[in-house]
Amino acid sequence: MDKVRIKLLFLGHPRHVINKNKLSSFSSKFFEVSSLESIENLPKANKNDGYLDVEYSVDEVSNIITKAKNADITFAIMNYPYDDDFYLHRINDNAVCLSIAGIDQLLLNNNISIENFILKNIYEVAVLVNILPSVCSDEAYDIVHDDTRGCLFDMNGDKFDVIYNTEKPQLCNSCKSYINSKSLPDGYISKLEKELKKIKKPLISRVELFIKKYPLFSVGFTLVSSFIINILASLFLEYSKLNIAFTDLIKAMVKCLSGT
Ligand SMILES: [Zn+2]
Structure with missing residues (x-):
C-alpha cells in the first residue's frame, strides 16, 4: 500500500509549542510527512462583527493554502477558529485545515498532547484518502457518525468529546464494516488498529496520572x-x-x- 504523502503546513503563530519533529518523524504504514512548511503572516480576517477575536471562513483559508508539491495532500494547522466553530474542514481535493483554537487548552487541561490530536486527525484524513474517491467526497458523511464512540470517525460536534477519541482511538463496528466494503490491501483494518494504539501519552505522563489516580x-x-x-x-x-x-x-x- 502506498503511503499518503502529507505536507504539514502551519498557519500563523501557535499559542503553544508544537513538537514538529515528533510529527514529521512519526512512523506509519499509512502516511508519511513529506514536507513541513509554515506561513507566519496570514492575511487579515474579513470578519467584522465589532469583536477583536480573529476567525476565518473556509473560503478565506482556501485562499491561503497553497497546492501541495511532492505530496498527496496539504494538512494545514492553524490556531484560529473557523467562523462556523467546526475544527476540521476539507478545503479541496488536496487540502484540509485543522483548527486547534480552543481545543489546544482543552487537550492540555486533560493531559493530552496537541501532537497526538494532530496525529489522530492525520490518520482520519489518510483513511479517507484511501477509501473515498476524493477527500472532499460527500461519501465521508457515510462513515463519520454524530455519536461519540471513542472512534476515529466520531464527529465531535461537541468539541469537548475530543478527549474521548484522541488517544488510542478505536474503529467502531459500523466504521469497520464501511471500510471493509472498500477495496483495500489485506489486513488494512488490523494494521490501522495497531497503529492507532501508538497515539498515547508518553510513559512518564502515564506514571504521573497513575500516581494521581x-x-x-x-x-x-x-x-x-x-x-x-x-x-x-x-x-x-x-x-x-x-x-x-x-x-x-x-x-x-x-x-x-x-x-x-
Ligand atoms: Zn466509528
Missing part, C-alpha cells in the same frame, strides 16, 4: 519496594563480606601450605 497504592508500592531494596542491599553487603573473608581464608591456606 491511585495515591494510596502508589505510596504503599513505594514503601514496599524501598523495604525490598533495603533487604537486597543488606544481603549483598553480607555476601560481599563473606566473599572477602573466604578469599582471605584461601590465601592464608595457600600461604601455609607453601610454607612461606
Whole structure:
C-alpha cells in the first residue's frame, strides 16, 4: 500500500509549542510527512462583527493554502477558529485545515498532547484518502457518525468529546464494516488498529496520572519496594563480606601450605 504523502503546513503563530519533529518523524504504514512548511503572516480576517477575536471562513483559508508539491495532500494547522466553530474542514481535493483554537487548552487541561490530536486527525484524513474517491467526497458523511464512540470517525460536534477519541482511538463496528466494503490491501483494518494504539501519552505522563489516580497504592508500592531494596542491599553487603573473608581464608591456606 502506498503511503499518503502529507505536507504539514502551519498557519500563523501557535499559542503553544508544537513538537514538529515528533510529527514529521512519526512512523506509519499509512502516511508519511513529506514536507513541513509554515506561513507566519496570514492575511487579515474579513470578519467584522465589532469583536477583536480573529476567525476565518473556509473560503478565506482556501485562499491561503497553497497546492501541495511532492505530496498527496496539504494538512494545514492553524490556531484560529473557523467562523462556523467546526475544527476540521476539507478545503479541496488536496487540502484540509485543522483548527486547534480552543481545543489546544482543552487537550492540555486533560493531559493530552496537541501532537497526538494532530496525529489522530492525520490518520482520519489518510483513511479517507484511501477509501473515498476524493477527500472532499460527500461519501465521508457515510462513515463519520454524530455519536461519540471513542472512534476515529466520531464527529465531535461537541468539541469537548475530543478527549474521548484522541488517544488510542478505536474503529467502531459500523466504521469497520464501511471500510471493509472498500477495496483495500489485506489486513488494512488490523494494521490501522495497531497503529492507532501508538497515539498515547508518553510513559512518564502515564506514571504521573497513575500516581494521581491511585495515591494510596502508589505510596504503599513505594514503601514496599524501598523495604525490598533495603533487604537486597543488606544481603549483598553480607555476601560481599563473606566473599572477602573466604578469599582471605584461601590465601592464608595457600600461604601455609607453601610454607612461606
Ligand atoms: Zn466509528
